[in-house]
Amino acid sequence: MRLDALAAISQQLLDRCRAQGATQAEVSCSEDHGLSVNVRMGEVETVESTRDRGIAVTVYFGQRKGSASTADLRAGSLEATVDQACAIARFTEDDAAAGLADAALMARPGTGGRFPEFDSWHPWSLDADRAVDLALACEAAGRDADARIGNSDGASVSTARSLSVYANTHGFVGAERGSHHSIGCALIAGQGEAMQRDGWYSIALAEADLESPQAIGRQAAQRTLARLDPRPIPTGSYPVLFRSDVARSLVGHLLGAVSGGALYRRASFLLDSAGTQLFPDWFSIVERPFLTRGFRSAAFDAEGVATRDSALVEAGVLQRYVLGSYSARKLGLQTTANAGGVHNLQIASNAGDLDAMLRDMGTGLLVTELMGQGVNAVTGDYSRGAGGFWVENGEIVHPVDGITIAGNLKQMFANIAAVGSDVDPRSHVRTGSILVGRMTVAGGE
CATH class of the missing domain: 3.30.2290.10 (PmbA/TldD superfamily)
Known part of the structure; x- marks a missing residue:
């Protein structure tokens, strides 16, 4: 109504x-x-x-x-x-x-x-008291997991629902509704300058698809404890494995470079790249706008243009750009039904889970956190702060932090050696871990 x-x-x-x-x-x-609550150290901070x-x-x-x-x-x-x-x-x-x-x-x-909804409407009847109880339970599960966890950045619970209508003088009227829920926790372990922070979160369109608060808290604790006692590594050139939750940032850089606004402003390192080989010949990215419970599923884009399944990269070749009607006209092309963004990208895998990828990598760097904005959109030069784990003989040896990884995105794309099956489901960009054959690593030693 x-x-x-x-x-x-x-x-x-x-x-x-x-x-x-x-x-x-x-x-x-x-x-x-919407409703959101935040707690910290067992106390309510915001509702x-x-x-x-x-x-x-x-x-x-x-x-x-x-x-x-x-x-x-x-x-x-x-x-x-x-x-x-x-x-x-x-x-x-x-x-x-x-x-x-x-x-x-x-x-x-x-x-x-009516247009299909793709099972995206699951309102959560959550009041503030219940939300606070869930957040407190999440934080408590993490803080109680190990005595080395002495502090917390807090836990949060949120729920939101939205209704939207787009109409134009072509006679188009499109209505959409959706829901979005999340639970997250961030913890701090260690003492003084040896303290480390990490966390975990779960997001879903339906409350039933969320991980339990207790499981989220325990996972946050496990990730935080694993980062204690980091050690430097020798500066050099190594294989770099981006864990799935950070690997999607690489896809984000690709999307930024092939978006219409960057292209018609001549501010992209991938100018005139449609139809060229950017990735290995086994690599593909497909846009899937009709996925059930997909985070960005939609029958039409922000201009009412009909969406469709479409390859962005096929056999390593960039098939098209990401365009709305304005940028398409500026480039002399046709819209790709991407006004407002892409609709669910799936990156094909050619490898096993994270453990299998570690074994295949042998010796190198597993990146679990990226910091800073050191990416030049015009040249593709890439230099970012990172944290993660040093790997030898396929096994994690010790954590590392305060390092820098550098390369050029065009070369990094061409040197992707594997994409894992360990897909992180918490995004509309669905990718497993990505192994880049070699990058420069400044390891602090």
């Missing part, structure tokens, strides 16, 4: 845009409800309940664009928002790339005039 109400508001706003003389218009409406609403209107007068937004649903405020958007558009310059996505590309609803 609330989605229908937002859809009706969207249609009223589009009608007013037309009456004001707009040649095209689009409206986005959203409502979000926050949120309820947000937003209405955004964009109008086009030919190829002149204007936008305005409001959180007020009263008729006068909605009318003023349209008036402001139209006033802005009348004084802007023409932009040849401006306008709605092509009408022929709009998604079409199924039976009953």
Whole structure:
């Protein structure tokens, strides 16, 4: 019922845009409800309940664009928002790339005039008292796991649900709803300058898919204790294995480099790379927007364009860029239905779990944490602080921290030796651990 109400508001706003003389218009409406709590050392630190609403209107007068937004649903405020958007558009310059996505590309609803939801709506009836109890139980399970854990950065529990409608003057009206829940804990072990911090978390669209608070606390404790007593390693060139939860950052750098905004601004190390071999010939990345309970599943993108299963990388070759309609026009291409981002990426594996990958690597560095932002988007040069474990003969020998790993992303992509089967399910980028054949490691010795 609330989605229908937002859809009706969207249609009223589009009608007013037309009456004001707009040649095209689009409206986005959203409502979000959430609850989050944080505890630390057995005490409640914050309890926050949120309820947000937003209405955004964009109008086009030919190829002149204007936008305005409001959180007020009263008729006068909605009318003023349209008036402001139209006033802005009348004084802007023409932009040849401006306008709605092509009408022929709009998604079409199924039976009953609705789009599929992909099992993404699982509200959690969680009140503040229960949320606090769960967070306290999570932290207690971690703190009680070992006497060496003497401090905590706290535990958190959150739940959120959202409703959204996008509509435009092509006649497209798309409604979506989704839920998102999480539990996390971060602990501190050791004393003085020898203290180490780590944690664990679980996120899911359905509460039933979350790990238990106790399991999360114990995992946080195990990870924190494993980092005690780090030792330096010799500076040199070594194989580097990115554990699955940090490996997806490599995919993130790829996405940034092949996104339309970076490409038309000429701010990417992968300019003019579509159709070229960037990865080994066994490597592939596929976009899967229709996954059940996928974190980014959707039948349409932020412009109403129909999504589809599509290869981003196949046989190591970059098949396409990641484009919305504006960036596509700037590049002389067609949108890839990625306005608003990608929808569930799956990276194919060619290796076993993490233990098997350690054995195959033999001697090298296992990276479990990355720090800093040392990536040059224009050249692909990569240099980041890291922490993890030194590996010899396929076995973890000791933890390391305060090191730097460096290379060039183009070379790193080409030198990927393996992708593991140990997929981290807590992201829309689903990848196992990634082994890069060789990188420069400054180990502090």
